[in-house]
Amino acid sequence: MRPMRFQRFLLACAAGLALCSVARAQLTVEITGAGANRLPVAIADFTGERIVAQALTSVVRADLERSGLFRLVDAGGPLADNATPPFEDLKSRGADVVAGGSVATAADGRYETRVRLSDVQKQAVLGNPAYLHTGAQLRATAHRIADFIYEKLTGEPGVFSTRIAYVVKSTGRYELKIADADGANDQAALASREPIISPAWSPDGSKLAYVSFEAKKPVVYVHDLASGRRHVAANFKGSNSAPAWSPDGKQLAVVLTKDGSSQLYVVNADGSGVTRVATSSGIDTEPRWAPDGGFIYFTSDRGGSPQIYRIARSGGNAERVTFEGSYNVTPRLSPDGKSMAFIARNGGRFQLALMDLASKQTQILTDSTKDESPSFAPNGRMILYATEIGGRGVLAAVSSDGRVKQKLSVQAADVREPAWGPLVR
């Protein structure tokens, strides 16, 4: 029995679990603010393979807690998926919802994990999914379970199974990293002595477009993550930067300087067919497609100071979107297209702001001073951004209502340029 257990422990370690305390330069997430009315949820220890079940449930709990929408309640003991939960006891513990589960070894050596989510007040089953997975897929399975619970309870898709991209700068070295949304399983897609900026996920999550300075000037690349193969998407005379994918994933809006100052163009994702989108005598940059593809939002100093504008993809005149203040940059549309995150300068402080596009009402979401590069979670609930704490670059996330706050940092390195990947289908 003992060697068997040990083997599983190793498997769990291979999956990069916290309980193995493997030293890695991984993002650590710290919760610094939570929602006002958090739903009390009990996630019981799953039954079955103890080491595996513990590892699973700890990740599920951490995911739900990090979202800031749930308050974890002690379930009082393990609970199998096929057992009736002790509803009266759970009620007295203050839980509104309970999840139990079981982990069993399947015939082929994989695991089968079954989950049951129940409403404590109504004593009713909310769902009971099952997952077949290997030991290496433990964390991924836990994220799937957390996504299931999140969606059942909030009506919105969970984003625990998504990935994020970001750039880590250590002395003389830049790494473009891909990690799970909780910072685990980080992998470098590119390591370079020259800067890397502006990573952008293709809508299907298979590719990243980014700007690398490895040729001593900014060049836009498209990088296929599974194969590691990449191609140049824009390398014209001058600078090439700010790639943004069209919603169908076929084109990139880019900023080129081949005809003078920074201007907006669209190229096919393979780098062919460059066409100009907008014309100004000053700077146009940071294009971002609206989710329906109708408009391209961008930053321009055509009015004298950097402000956000939008232009219809079909052509026509650019229309100014921001008016308050003298520095509003980096537009990022929410997945539903109804609001826009951007960076506003207020008395020398660069802060993350959110505008409701219909009412133009704007809310400053942070109290920091060097916010940059906002990126929406694909369910629109959180905004990931770069900021600085104690002179070091960190990533932070804030809910679109400003209440839930997280900090993601890497020891002894600068983290910047975050981009939240799409939902996993």
Next chain:
Amino acid sequence: MRALISLPIAALLLAACGSQPPAPEQNPAGVESRSPGAVKVETPPVAQVKPQQFDPGSIAALKDPKSPLSKRSIYFDYDSYVVKDEFQSLLTAHGKFLAANPKMKMLIQGNADERGSREYNLALGQKRAEAVRKALALTGAREEQIEAVSLGEEKPACTESSEECWAKNRRGDMLYSGEF
């Protein structure tokens, strides 16, 4: 930065001194100044053309601390890409040098301080590089000799968060063939 670029320059000088014929005494850019309307006689080239035929006298000036050509950086005000008057004579010297050495190429790198958006700062650095390029073109540098690019806020000369430091980072750098 200076220390880093001195090596390729030295190599360039050695190559130039070792194998070049004496520099023509007339303006070496004279090949382009044909009288208008003159019929161009097509003669297959016989003369040996080496990739870099620079005037060794002028090349030395690039490193001579007494020559204005040894100065390669100009500085800008916050959120501005206007070349200040104090740098006009420096840009004129470089423009004339490029005109006199048509095979010499230059990469102009525009830079910005760290405040604000990386991409906007990249565009700002491009505007600064472009301002330098235009000034050089006005004094004789040819379009194909110069490329203006931006490094944005990514390659600061000074890394502290102070006005003194930021001023050093709002910069246009001129790099000659062999230096980039």
